[in-house]
Amino acid sequence: MQFAEDEMWGAVVDCDDNYDGRFLYAVKTVGVYCRPSCKSRTPLRKNVCYFETQENAQNAGFRPCKRCRPDLTDYVPVLEIARQTKELIDGYYCQREQLIREMKQLGVTTNHLAVIFKQQYGVPPIQYINRLRAEQVKKMLTETDMSIIDIAGDIGFDSLPAFYSFFKRQTGTTPKKYRGGAIGGGK
Ligand SMILES: [Zn+2]
Known part of the structure; x- marks a missing residue:
């Protein structure tokens, strides 16, 4: 086995999908085997055993779980x-x-x-989210006369300094300058 039992058990308890495809666990009392990420009720630790491959699990007499379908390797869409x-x-x-x-x-x-x-x-x-937010702020700055504090609130910032530093990071300028520039530039 690639992993220690403790680690595998931890993955089972957390339904950790980072371990999917790296081992399987089976529940002796129900006769099925699962992906680590399976959302079925966490079994008792003493009833669990681990396999590296499906073949091993099946040879030991276990069936694939109907819920997490470990038998469909590309199941995670x-x-x-x-x-x-x-x-x-x-x-x-x-x-x-x-x-x-x-x-x-x-x-x-x-x-x-x-x-x-x-x-x-x-x-x-996160980068995608920030880009969307910055675009939305720019729009509000140039197309509405909402105050900067309202815009910050609208876009999900509770703190104005956080909003300013976000905007600066995304655009290299301040909201005020951006708004002024857009108006002054006769856009
Ligand atoms: Zn399952």
């Missing part, structure tokens, strides 16, 4: 997860808490999600 993530971000990029909650529902760890997302869209989710 990576593209689908990336697409759903993007959809969530597009919908909730100004509502951080809501976004985090929704992303948790996808059942993938944040790290894993970042990798999947980057593979698909070329940037990590």
Whole structure:
């Protein structure tokens, strides 16, 4: 075995998908084997055994779990997860808490999600979110006469200094200058 029992048990308890494809666990009392990420109820530790391959698990008399389908190797629909993530971000990029909650529902760890997302869209989710937010702020600055504090609040910043440093990082200028420049420049 590649991993110590403690580590594998930890992965089972946490439903850690980073271990998917690296080992399988089986539950003796029910006769099925699962991916580490399986969301079924955590079995009793004493009833669990571990396998490196499906073949080993099947030879030992276990069936694949109907829920996590360890027998379908490409079951984790990576593209689908990336697409759903993007959809969530597009919908909730100004509502951080809501976004985090929704992303948790996808059942993938944040790290894993970042990798999947980057593979698909070329940037990590956080960068994509920040880009959307910056674009939205620019729009509000030039197309509305909302105050900067209202814009900051609207885009999900509780603190004005945090908003300023965010904007500066994204655009290289301050909200005021950006707004003034856009008006003065006769855009
Ligand atoms: Zn399962």
